[in-house]
Structure formats: structure tokens, C-alpha cells
Amino acid sequence: MTLSLTVIAILVLVGLLLLLLEVLVIPGTGAAGIIGFVLIGVAIWQAFAHHGVVAGGVTTAATVVLSVGLIYGALKAKTWKKLSLDDRLDGKVNVVDPEAVKVGDTGVTIGRLAPTGKAEINGKYYEVRTYGGYLEQDTPIEVLKVDRNVIYVKSIKS
Numbered sequence: 591m592t593l594s595l596t597v598i599a600i601l602v603l604v605g606l607l608l609l610l611l612e613v614l615v616i617p618g619t620g621a622a623g624i625i626g627f628v629l630i631g632v633a634i635w636q637a638f639a640h641h642g643v644v645a646g647g648v649t650t651a652a653t654v655v656l657s658v659g660l661i662y663g664a665l666k667a668k669t670w671k672k673l674s675l676d677d678r679l680d681g682k683v684n685v686v687d688p689e690a691v692k693v694g695d696t697g698v699t700i701g702r703l704a705p706t707g708k709a710e711i712n713g714k715y716y717e718v719r720t721y722g723g724y725l726e727q728d729t730p731i732e733v734l735k736v737d738r739n740v741i742y743v744k745s746i747k748s
Contacts, residue, residue: 592640605629684717695733
């Protein structure tokens with residue numbers, strides 16, 4: 591089966607595109623990279639086998655030039671800035687002031703505790719945990735234990 595030079599050029603371009611996708615979009619899978627290498631190899635082999643040494647050499651040289659161009663374009667700083675996330679995370683770990691929350695303090699759940707969730711204790715919101723139980727929203731609670739930054743609570747039965 592003889593491939594036209596147009597089909598060979600398309601195989602090279604698709605192969606390079608798959609290699610670029612492997613590096614930038616779907617790294618770690620390997621499938622796109624392997625398929626890309628195979629397509630480029632088949633294209634160069636077909637160019638040499640059916641169109642002669644000159645066509646094979648031109649195909650190989652064009653593939654190398656395009657590869658270098660893609661690598662150069664990918665390594666430019668602006669390219670990576672477009673692909674990377676610049677958002678800052680402003681969340682923080684549940685910081686519990688030992689003076690603000692004490693054993694025996696009461697509050698109310700803001701959402702469902704399953705077994706962790708949010709609760710309001712002494713007018714402030716905290717991430718709290720039960721000892722394995724589930725509590726519904728707006729359930730009155732009592733602080734059982736404050737262990738570093740974890741507040742353990744239980745339901746106040748009415």
C-alpha cells in the first residue's frame with residue numbers, strides 16, 4: 591500500500607499533535623505518546639519505502655524541524671503561563687483558639703454532620719466532628735473534647 595505525500599504529511603502532523611497532547615494535556619497515560627511515535631515512524635518509513643530517499647529525507651528533516659519548533663513553543667514562558675493555574679488558595683486549617691472553645695460549650699449544627707461538618711459555637715463557625723454519629727442541621731450540640739484543632743461534639747437531647 592502506497593501512501594501519498596499528503597497522507598504522510600498528515601500522519602506526521604497528527605503524530606506530533608498526539609505527542610504534544612501527551613506532554614501537555616494527558617501526561618502519564620502513554621497511549622497518545624506511543625500512537626504519536628508510531629504514526630511518525632510509519633510516515634517516515636512510507637516516505638522512504640515508496641517515494642525514495644529524497645522524500646524520506648525531507649520527511650525526516652521536516653519532522654525534526656517541526657518537533658524543535660513545538661518544543662521551543664512549549665518551553666516559552668508565556669505558553670506555560672496560559673496552561674498553569676494562578677489562583678491562590680486562601681483556605682486554612684480549622685484553627686481553634688483554646689480560650690474560645692472549651693469542653694461543655696454549646697452550639698448548633700450549621701449543616702449535617704456525617705460525622706464531620708460545620709457548627710456554630712459561641713458565635714463562631716468551626717469544623718466539628720462527632721464520634722461516628724450523624725447529626726442533622728440545626729441540632730443543638732455540646733463540646734465533648736478539643737483535641738488540637740479538632741472539636742468533638744455530641745447532640746444535646748431535649
